[in-house]
Amino acid sequence: MSMNIPTPHIEVKDKGVIADTVLMPGDPLRAKFIAEKFLENVEQFNSVRGMLGYTGTYKGRKISVMGSGMGMPSIGIYSYELYAFYDVKRIIRIGSCGAYTEDLDVYDVLLVDEAWSESSYAKTQSGYTSDTTYATPKLNDKLANIAKVLDIPVKRGKIHSSDVFYRQDFNVYKNIRDQYGCMAVEMESFALFANASILGKEASCILTVSDSLVKGDVTTSEERQNSFVKMMEIALEMAE
Numbered sequence: 001m002s003m004n005i006p007t008p009h010i011e012v013k014d015k016g017v018i019a020d021t022v023l024m025p026g027d028p029l030r031a032k033f034i035a036e037k038f039l040e041n042v043e044q045f046n047s048v049r050g051m052l053g054y055t056g057t058y059k060g061r062k063i064s065v066m067g068s069g070m071g072m073p074s075i076g077i078y079s080y081e082l083y084a085f086y087d088v089k090r091i092i093r094i095g096s097c098g099a100y101t102e103d104l105d106v107y108d109v110l111l112v113d114e115a116w117s118e119s120s121y122a123k124t125q126s127g128y129t130s131d132t133t134y135a136t137p138k139l140n141d142k143l144a145n146i147a148k149v150l151d152i153p154v155k156r157g158k159i160h161s162s163d164v165f166y167r168q169d170f171n172v173y174k175n176i177r178d179q180y181g182c183m184a185v186e187m188e189s190f191a192l193f194a195n196a197s198i199l200g201k202e203a204s205c206i207l208t209v210s211d212s213l214v215k216g217d218v219t220t221s222e223e224r225q226n227s228f229v230k231m232m233e234i235a236l237e238m239a240e
């Protein structure tokens with residue numbers, strides 16, 4: 001597809017405003033929170049549909065942060081436009097997830113290596129028929145190393161990217177966990193990894209456990225917006 005900037009969903013007219021590395025929380029207010037709490041020299045580059053995007057410096061190095069919205073169609077649009085039309089090199093999703101196993105507690109931080117999904121996103125987008133997409137290994141190794149240096153424990157592995165938040169049969173998660181080895185659920189990584197792969201770009205995802213389907217623990221929306229700082233601190237170190 002040939003398209004010029006600005007795109008239908010991102011309004012900035014100068015490519016250079018967006019950094020090579022973009023952090024993407026689902027919630028645009030979490031992007032605003034990150035810009036206000038961690039970045040200096042902040043410039044807002046998007047507000048179309050309220051999907052706030054900012055560029056600034058972290059420890060003197062340039063980085064951008066922008067909301068992705070919820071679900072694969074939404075992150076599919078924003079990540080595609082950032083990669084294909086704004087020449088972004090890497091996107092690191094920083095999101096919340098629901099734990100599928102007893103081994104995870106709220107506030108645990110996960111580094112996603114693989115995303116399993118029943119989604120038709122990748123098949124529809126490019127004809128990719130596998131049910132699994134992958135983070136960029138060398139980017140994940142860098143992030144794991146950063147976490148080690150920052151002394152933040154992370155668990156690595158496979159997660160479920162779901163199209164559905166409210167399943168009619170709640171217990172289906174147990175089959176997905178047991179059959180496919182997914183440790184938690186979120187709603188975007190499968191599509192992000194698919195886009196990165198077809199466009200020759202890098203992608204990763206760091207998640208914080210916001211609730212447990214097994215234990216029933218939950219966090220408040222305010223905590224989700226403001227308190228997931230450990231994963232943010234890991235991802236922000238990718239500023240260049």
Ligand SMILES: O=P(O)(O)O[C@H]1O[C@H](CO)[C@@H](O)[C@H]1O
Nearest residue numbers: 025026027070095096186187
């Ligand atoms: O906290 P975010 O990044 O939005 O991630 C999770 O939270 C949303 C559901 O509440 C979905 O987008 C899911 O992936």
Ligand SMILES: O=c1cc[nH]c(=O)[nH]1
Nearest residue numbers: 096097098185186187
């Ligand atoms: O997608 C998500 C995110 C957090 N918790 C869930 O149960 N699902």
